[in-house]
Amino acid sequence: MKATLAVRAALASLLVLGAAGCAQAADGAGKGSDDQFAFPGGDTVALRVEQVGGFVPPAYLASRIPMLTVYADGRVITEGPVTMIYPGPALPNIQVRRISSGDVQKLVDQAVKAGIGTKQDLGQPGVTDMPDTVITVHTADGDKKTTAYALNEEIRTDGLSADQVAARRKLLDLVKALTDLDTTLGKGAVGQSEPYQAKTVAGLASTYQANPDAGKQAEVAWPGPALPGKAFSEGLDLGCVAATGDQATAVLAAAAKANQLTPWTSGGKTYSVAIRPLLPDEADCAALAW
Known part of the structure; x- marks a missing residue:
């Protein structure tokens, strides 16, 4: 009798753990089986892509939303589609989605492998008043950062060597991958978009x-x-x-x-x-x- 009760208790424990695991996976914040993610806190920025500077009004400089912010707990915050009306709405359309902590680590690894935080010769395109694209990644060795001036689809070659153009193209490809997580991480890896509160x-x-x-x-x-x-x-x-x-x-x-x-x-x-x-x-x- 005691053995039977023990078996039932063990089965009940397994069912509870299984249900908790399913719930965690459903919201996109669960950990992979081989997950070694160990950021210090949920609000720690694991990865950020943003534009800074440029010839724009001061209020725009200060209120600009980062292109992408990935937090240690799997929250992904971006700016959603902008309504094409004038004047536009007072509130920016900030959206939040969720990914697993294992996928957070994949993105961090991808940025590190692309050379974020290492010395790179990106040259200086012959254009003025453009913003810098800044990519920051949090690692065990602290934050690593790479800044690229005038990084956009229309890569300018004015005054740039072939190696500098190639380095800028590699960085731009990284930005594209990080800002298109549905493609980068695969179908179903990114949760539904919700308004940021x-x-x-x-x-x-x-x-x-x-x-x-x-x-x-x-x-x-x-x-x-x-x-x-x-x-x-x-x-x-x-x-x-x-x-x-x-x-x-x-x-x-x-x-x-x-x-x-x-x-x-x-x-x-x-x-x-x-x-x-x-x-x-x-x-x-x-x-x-x-």
Whole structure:
């Protein structure tokens, strides 16, 4: 009798473990059987591809969304399709998907094998005012980073050697692979896309400038911390505030009904505000400084 009860208990334990494993695999966050992933925390950035700099307005520089951010726990955050209307919506379309931690490690390995963080001669194309593409990967030896100026589909050969062009092509192929995970990791490896729910929202405020061609825009009272906030640098018409808790909820609700030309009022003044939900590894406005 005791033996029978022991067998039943063992079978019950196996069923519980099996169910937990199925649930973990279903949300795309389960670990592979040979997984050796050991990042220090869920909000640790395992891999990021972003563009920085370029000749664009300061508010755009600060509010730009990384092309791809992969976190240690398997979250993948990107910017989704942009509505082709003018003025565009006030809120960026930030999406989150999930992959297994084993696949996170595959992407990290792919970036390391492509030479991210090693010295590469990428040359300097003969163009001006273009952004840098920055790829950062987290490894056991710390973060490794590679920066490439003016890296895009139309690779310019002006002033570049054949080796430099080949190196840039290899880096561009890596960016394509990392930003097309359905192809890179295979069918079913990436979970469904869902809207990203930010806990902190930054408001990048500058003096309001109306656009007569867009018509008069309805004013909206800013529900977050008082604008314009702390300036990014002395003499620059751009401040930043970070809303959390109930204020973050209120900002997101108001922004969902606003557009990029909405005049926001605060303290008797009117501002243009670029609204930037902060990503999990971004604590406050300091994370957006360039």
